[in-house]
Amino acid sequence: MWWSRLLPALLLTGCNTASYQSQVLDSPVVPFEELFDLADTIRLDPSIIIGQISFLDVNQEGSFLVADLVGRSVHLFSSSGEHIRPYPVPECLPDDAENYSPFSSRFLGNDYVVVMAFNGAVSVFSTDGRCIEATRRISKPSFGFCTSNDSILFLGPPWPVRNSVEEPAIIIYSPELHKLGEVPVKWPEFPVLNMGRGGIVGRNIDCFSDGPFYIYLGSMDAIPVRSSGNILRQRPEFYEQRPRDLSPDMSLDAKREEWNNYITTDGIFALDGHTRMLVYRNIDDRWLPEGAEDLYLYRGVSIASNKGEFSSLSTISSFVPLAAGYGYLYGQADPELLPDGDIGNPLILRYRFIRPKF
Incomplete structure (x- = not known):
C-alpha cells in the first residue's frame, strides 16, 4: 500500500513542491477519433429502472457500479448490462435512509463497494x-473519494473546517472505516471559486498506480500527492488561465457570470x-465543431x-464523460425506447482508448 510506506514522509514534508522544478508541456488538440474508438453500446437491464x-x-471485468440519485440506490451490473444485485443502504443506515442520496460509489479492490451520500454518510458493502460498516459522518467533510488496494481516500474540503487553521488533506480510511491517517494537500489557487460545489460530482480525485491525483476548480492540470x-x-x-478569483462580495448573478466566463476544471x-x-467546461466556442448543437454538453479533454x-494530447468531447478505467472511457446516451413505448434506462457508450505512440 503506497500510503503505509509514504505517509510518515508525506506528513513531514507536506505538499511543499517549491523545491521541485515544474515543467509545463503543451497538449495540442486532436480529433476525438484519434484518441477514442466506440467499442460497444451497453443496455442496462430494464427490470431495474x-x-x-x-x-x-x-472494475477490471468491466462490471458497472451505478449510483442512482433519483432512486436513492446503488446497483451492480455485469459488463453486458445484466443486473446482478443492489446494495441496500437502509440496511447499513436505517435511520438515515430517507435522507440518503448517493453521489458516488466505487469498487474497493475485489471485495468491497464504497458508497457516499450528499449528507456525508458513508457505507461499505461486501x-x-x-453491509460491512457505515457512518453518518467521517472526520471531515468530503466531496469525493477514490480507492486504492484496501484503502479509501477522501479529499477534504479546500477551506478551513469550523474556522480551524488546518490545511486541506486527504483522509485515509480502512474498509471498516477506521481512520488510518491524513496527508496534507495544497490550497486551491482560487479559494473563493472553490468554496462551493462544482464540476462533475465526486470527480475531484482519482487513484492511480503511483498514488492519488486531485484537482480544484480552475486547475490547469491535476496535482499529484x-x-x-x-x-x-x-x-x-x-x-x-482564469485571471482572478471570485470576490466574496459579488452577488450570486455576478459570481455565476464570472464562473461561466472562464474555463473550469470539471473532473x-x-x-x-x-x-x-x-x-x-466553458471551452471557447471556436474549439467546438461548426454547427454543433447542445453546446452545454461539450467538454475539453486532456x-x-x-x-x-x-x-x-487534448480533444473536444461532444458528451460529458461518465466514467473511465482499464483503458476505456464511458459516456451516457439517451434513454432507450422500450417495446411497450415506455422510456427505459440510458444507454452506456464504451469507448476504447487509443494510446498515443509517441
Whole structure:
C-alpha cells in the first residue's frame, strides 16, 4: 500500500513542491477519433429502472457500479448490462435512509463497494451485498473519494473546517472505516471559486498506480500527492488561465457570470493505472465543431501519462464523460425506447482508448 510506506514522509514534508522544478508541456488538440474508438453500446437491464446516474464506476471485468440519485440506490451490473444485485443502504443506515442520496460509489479492490451520500454518510458493502460498516459522518467533510488496494481516500474540503487553521488533506480510511491517517494537500489557487460545489460530482480525485491525483476548480492540470523530481504539468491548447478569483462580495448573478466566463476544471479520471484524463467546461466556442448543437454538453479533454510514456494530447468531447478505467472511457446516451413505448434506462457508450505512440 503506497500510503503505509509514504505517509510518515508525506506528513513531514507536506505538499511543499517549491523545491521541485515544474515543467509545463503543451497538449495540442486532436480529433476525438484519434484518441477514442466506440467499442460497444451497453443496455442496462430494464427490470431495474435507473432515475439518474449520479456516478458510475467500472472494475477490471468491466462490471458497472451505478449510483442512482433519483432512486436513492446503488446497483451492480455485469459488463453486458445484466443486473446482478443492489446494495441496500437502509440496511447499513436505517435511520438515515430517507435522507440518503448517493453521489458516488466505487469498487474497493475485489471485495468491497464504497458508497457516499450528499449528507456525508458513508457505507461499505461486501461485493456480495452484505453491509460491512457505515457512518453518518467521517472526520471531515468530503466531496469525493477514490480507492486504492484496501484503502479509501477522501479529499477534504479546500477551506478551513469550523474556522480551524488546518490545511486541506486527504483522509485515509480502512474498509471498516477506521481512520488510518491524513496527508496534507495544497490550497486551491482560487479559494473563493472553490468554496462551493462544482464540476462533475465526486470527480475531484482519482487513484492511480503511483498514488492519488486531485484537482480544484480552475486547475490547469491535476496535482499529484506524491511529488518527486521534475513535475510535468500539461497545458491543453484550449486552456485559458482564469485571471482572478471570485470576490466574496459579488452577488450570486455576478459570481455565476464570472464562473461561466472562464474555463473550469470539471473532473479527473484514471483511464488506466498511469494515464490521467482531465475534463474542462466553458471551452471557447471556436474549439467546438461548426454547427454543433447542445453546446452545454461539450467538454475539453486532456490526456497525459503520469510516467511520461507519451506526449500529452487534448480533444473536444461532444458528451460529458461518465466514467473511465482499464483503458476505456464511458459516456451516457439517451434513454432507450422500450417495446411497450415506455422510456427505459440510458444507454452506456464504451469507448476504447487509443494510446498515443509517441
